[in-house]
Amino acid sequence: MSRIPQITSRDAVSPDTYPIFDSIVASRGAVRGPFTVLMYSPEVARRVAEYGAFVRFESSLPSHLREAAATTVVREYECAYEWAMHSVSAPEAGVSPATMAVIRDRASLDSLPSDEQAVIRYARELVATHHVTDDTFAAVHAILGDKGTAELTAAIGYYCAIGCVLNALEVPAPEGPTPPLPGGPHPSPALRPHPSHHPLAYGQTGQTGKRANGQSATIFPAPSVVASHRRQARRGNL
Template sequence: MPRVKLLTAKEDVAPEHYALYAELAALRGRVSGPSSVVLHSPALSKPWNDQSEFLHSGTVVEPPLAELAMSATARERDCAYIWNAHAPAARKGGVAEATLTAVRDNAPLTGLPPHEGGVVSYTRQLLRNNRVERPLFDAMLQSHGPRWLVELTAFISRYAALAGILNSFEVLPGPDAEPLPVPMPNRAATAGAVRPPEASPRAVLITQREQVAEAQRGIFDAVAEGRGNVRGPFSVLMYSPELCMRVIEVSNYLRFGSLVQSNPGELGIIATAREKDCPYVWAAHVPPARKAGVREEAIVAVRDRAGLGGLTAEEADVVDYVRQLHRTNRVSQPLFDRLRDRYGVPWLVEYTALIGHYGMITAQLNAFEVSRAQEADQLPLT
């Protein structure tokens, strides 16, 4: 049973949000799944949904491979809702039954069609190891090009974010749905040392206006104007300018309009950077976390993956929510209840979206090996 009321009917929202509801319902004929949770934050709903709409209508990733990536992500994140929404679509699109069976059963990928096995391997490496090994990355880049690979990475990380919402709020498929087998292993128990980013990025970073086609330079200008320049994740995302713009729109809401105040928000971001082993996001957000009043004890506990006994109850819950969601694909009922009761449902929706959003950012940085500045705060990876 869902942990909150799912907003699936027009009457579930306030009259001032009827137009938003109608717009969302028109996309697929109804409001369901993650949209029925995110609608608890009406201001977030439109930019959040616009990302999915671009990926489904504007991507260069072939539909069967996109559906396969979403299905593989559902398996890695133990999300039966997404599996039942996208595995049938992958099957209908021509993905081999042997491939879907291997994904569902977490089986070896030997003997599968190479293009399908490559997508599943990429998904597994990125979500299990927070890295993609060089031979696989280079093969995918050579076969498909940087925009395709940016958008594939976005599919994987976007659906990991959606799985986080569905799993945390316990939104399940119908009674006739195909069950997923035993859960994936706890990532805290299986994690080992992670190699640092490579010395140079795996693709040329787009940091200059002249690198972008004339028709897309307005998007480059918008990114540069809001941040002073184009760097970091946006220098990768600019290979897909329209996707980049939609990521920016979500980022702007979460930075400037969110119910999640800067102190718990920045603590959640650095906790996500720690779980995703992403030195760039860690270095970018430790200084604003300190500025927002996050205590050094909390920063050190997150950095060192230490116990949370020395933190305040509020700090411990904010960090533990990130850890549980990343490591177990679930959030315990007591923790969920404490955060909901302390901050409210809309806050918790936005906090879960914030974690997922920075999961998307770290995925691009980790896959394309974008390093932090040498003088920045260090994130130990061993």
């Protein structure tokens, strides 16, 4: 059960917001997932829906790369609802079972095609450290160019926002056969390590570390603490 009641019926909104409710139903088939709680602020729901419609249907990104990035974000957010959704939509867009397994297990990217490696690394770094290294940016830019890189970054931002809404308000995953994410949900924030100590943010390729729930995890290539500090120093933050 979500932390606030989910709005799924037109009868639950005021008549002046019927157009927003109806537009979401028209574009998505129903008011579901994050929109069941965003409808408490109909204008937010409308604008988020429009943002998502562009990302999903109008972006110039190749569909398999868009879905690889989206699935990476929802995996890193450990967002059960969106994982269930993208477990269906990503394979339909051409993301292979092998790639899905790498994303799910936070495994090394070495076995993946170069375009998927670049996009998944970009998403992982941006979510984990809030920055991307020069090398990671260059790899994505070489594939997608200026416009594609901007759209990829905006798509990652969209799925981060959706993950925040779903996780904070505890919108449950739909019932169905989708297996749960390894390790289940994160523990209480008070029990998590500080982000600067997050092994998935600052580890080196091939190492393993303990996630917050005590399970082992393979650490993906990501910037080191030194590189992070250098970036902050250039910005005058240190």
